Amino acid sequence: MFKIYSYLPTKIIFKVGAINELYKHIKGLGKKALIVTGKSSTKKNGSLQKVQEQLEKENIEYIVFDKIIPNPISTTVDEAAEICRKEKIDFVIGLGGGSAVDSSKAIAITAPNLGKFWDYVPVGGGKIPEKALPIIAIPTTHGTGTEADPFSVITNPLTREKVGIGYDNTFPKISIVDPELMKTLPQNQTAYTSMDAFYHSIEAFFNINANPYSDVLALDAMKRIVSYLPIAYEKGDDIEARIHLSWASTEAGITETLTGVIANHALEHGLSGFYPDIPHGLGLCITGPYLFEYIFDHIFERLAIVGREVFGVYEADDKKAAKLAIKKLRDFQELFNLNKRLSELKVRKEDLKEIAKTGYRILKGVIAVTPGNINDEDMSQILKNCY
Numbered sequence: 203m204f205k206i207y208s209y210l211p212t213k214i215i216f217k218v219g220a221i222n223e224l225y226k227h228i229k230g231l232g233k234k235a236l237i238v239t240g241k242s243s244t245k246k247n248g249s250l251q252k253v254q255e256q257l258e259k260e261n262i263e264y265i266v267f268d269k270i271i272p273n274p275i276s277t278t279v280d281e282a283a284e285i286c287r288k289e290k291i292d293f294v295i296g297l298g299g300g301s302a303v304d305s306s307k308a309i310a311i312t313a314p315n316l317g318k319f320w321d322y323v324p325v326g327g328g329k330i331p332e333k334a335l336p337i338i339a340i341p342t343t344h345g346t347g348t349e350a351d352p353f354s355v356i357t358n359p360l361t362r363e364k365v366g367i368g369y370d371n372t373f374p375k376i377s378i379v380d381p382e383l384m385k386t387l388p389q390n391q392t393a394y395t396s397m398d399a400f401y402h403s404i405e406a407f408f409n410i411n412a413n414p415y416s417d418v419l420a421l422d423a424m425k426r427i428v429s430y431l432p433i434a435y436e437k438g439d440d441i442e443a444r445i446h447l448s449w450a451s452t453e454a455g456i457t458e459t460l461t462g463v464i465a466n467h468a469l470e471h472g473l474s475g476f477y478p479d480i481p482h483g484l485g486l487c488i489t490g491p492y493l494f495e496y497i498f499d500h501i502f503e504r505l506a507i508v509g510r511e512v513f514g515v516y517e518a519d520d521k522k523a524a525k526l527a528i529k530k531l532r533d534f535q536e537l538f539n540l541n542k543r544l545s546e547l548k549v550r551k552e553d554l555k556e557i558a559k560t561g562y563r564i565l566k567g568v569i570a571v572t573p574g575n576i577n578d579e580d581m582s583q584i585l586k587n588c589y
Contacts, residue, residue, distance in 0.1 A: 204413040210459055212339075212350060212374045216452060218441065220380040221249065221340065224256040227376045231336050232292020234263045238282065238306040239297045240270045247386040249342055253297055265289060273478040274301045275359045279308040279319040286313035286335065293336040296374075299395065300346025300355070300482075303339045307354035307372040310335040320358060323365050325564050334371035342383045344447040345395025345483060347402055347455020349377035357475055364475035365564050366467075379452055381444040389435055393538035394483030396431045396447050400424055401486040402454035404508060405463040408494075408501050410571045416461040419453040424512045426450040432537060464572040465497075466490050469581055472561025473544075476553055487540040491528050492587045496580065498524065500573035544589045551589060558582035 215227065228235075235257060237250070244250040250266070257264050267282045285291070286309060294313075296306025311331035312319045321327030339349040348354070352368035387395070403420040406412060412420075426446045434443035470485035494505060502524035509515035509527030513534070517523040535541050545551075562569060562578035569576065 205411070206413050206415055206460070208415065208460060209370070210350065210373070210456065211370075212377050214350060214377045214379060214452065216379040216449065218380065218382050218445065220378045221252050221256075221383060224253065224340075224378055225259045227378070228257070228260060228262065228293075228338065231375075232262070234290060234292050235265075235295055236282065236286055236289075236291045236309070237264055237266045237295045237297055238270060238309060239266065239268050239302050240299070241268055244298050244342060247342065247383065249297060249340070249383050253295060253340065265291070270298065270302045270305045272299075272301055272481065273357050273364065273474055274305045274308075275357050276308075276319045277359060279305055279312055279356060282309045283312035283319065291335065293338065295338045295340060297340045297342065299341065299343040299391075300348045300398070303341055303346070303348040303374075304354040304356065306337055306339070307348075307352070307374075308356050308367070310337045311369065311372060319356065323356075323367055325363060325365055326358075331369060331371060334369075336375045337372070339374035339377040340383075341377075341379060341451070343387060343391060343395040344381075344384050344444070344451040345398035347399060347451050347453075347458055349374060349379055350452050350455030351459045353458060355471070357478065362475045363560060363564050364471040366471070379448055381441060381448040384444045384448055385439045385441065387438060389438070390481075392434050392438065393431065393540060394481045395451070396427050396434070396483070397487050397535070397538075397540060398483040399447075399451040399454040400427045401466060401483075401490055402458055402463060403450075404490075405466055406454075406457035406461040407508065408504055408573060409461045409464050410573055411461050412504075413461065416457045419460075420457045421508075421511050423450040423453040423457070424508065428512055428534060435538060462571060463568050465569050465576055465581065466493050468561040468565035468568050469493065469558075469584060471565055472557040472581075473549070473585070475560060476557050477547065477549055480547055484540060484542065487535050488542055488544065488588050489584065491532055492584050494528055496584050496587070497572065497574035497576065544585065549589070554585040554589065555582045558585055
């Protein structure tokens with residue numbers, strides 16, 4: 203028997219050219235904004251300038267905080283939060299990939315409350331943030347779905363804990379999803395981010411709390427990614443492909459809100475917490491098929507559905523169809539050189555056990571909704587299989 207809890211308070215504006223209508227949606231949010239972004243990509247693709255022009259159109263002052271790195275860290279969040287307090291920032295704009303938008307959420311809850319960001323993390327202080335600044339999400343990649351969920355993933359650089367948090371007040375107030383902003387994504391980022399969305403979807407489909415609402419979105423997102431990622435990978439400015447991949451990412455974000463991910467994200471968070479240079483989407487591709495093989499007996503019926511619906515597997519027997527689904531997934535990932543071994547990425551074998559323990563400890567919630575009742579020793583074995 204399934205249960206559905208649906209709460210999505212975000213106004214999502216999805217259309218080509220939506221960035222040019224930002225000014226319509228920021229009226230009444232305040233007089234001063236913090237634009238949270240990375241060091242270079244939004245400057246190069248022109249999206250930062252577009253946001254600045256929209257703010258100026260409404261006579262809104264702004265400060266650009268451009269120190270966000272691919273795996274954002276808590277000390278940077280704390281620095282930005284202090285700027286918000288001193289400069290009396292009214293709202294926060296996350297502009298860029300998932301790292302920038304996630305950071306904007308973390309800043310939004312840290313700035314108006316006491317202390318530092320880690321005080322509001324379950325493995326840190328565990329406080330519930332009472333207040334939050336309004337958040338505007340403007341993704342420039344089609345991967346995390348953070349525009350449609352409350353989650354923010356931040357790493358503590360001292361403990362190497364990469365933790366996801368999410369509260370009702372970390373949902374973006376407004377999300378501007380403009381596929382036009384994705385056209386300049388390089389090939390590797392096109393693949394990494396799209397497969398991030400794919401794994402959000404497939405993990406939600408296997409989650410023990412999966413339901414008809416999330417299933418429809420998850421399957422549709424996976425089908426769009428399998429159909430349009432090869433096109434966008436080869437021809438980055440194909441706007442139709444970017445539209446489908448952008449919508450797949452947003453769908454995947456909604457599935458995270460409705461259902462959530464499973465142990466594959468715990469494996470990857472442990473991994474990139476120790477090795478932050480490993481892109482999140484790549485890490486998920488490395489560990490995902492091995493996790494599915496490990497818990498195969500608990501997911502093969504649903505895996506068979508993925509094989510038939512997403513990869514076009516024609517096999518009546520569920521177990522055979524499920525095995526073919528894993529093969530098809532690996533074949534698909536191979537198109538983008540995503541079937542790496544951990545040894546190729548200079549991961550030390552002696553770190554695997556600690557990586558597994560850390561991933562298990564910081565993301566017990568996603569372990570609990572993973573079929574198969576796995577523990578940290580199981581996770582360690584899965585990482586060894588990936589090595």
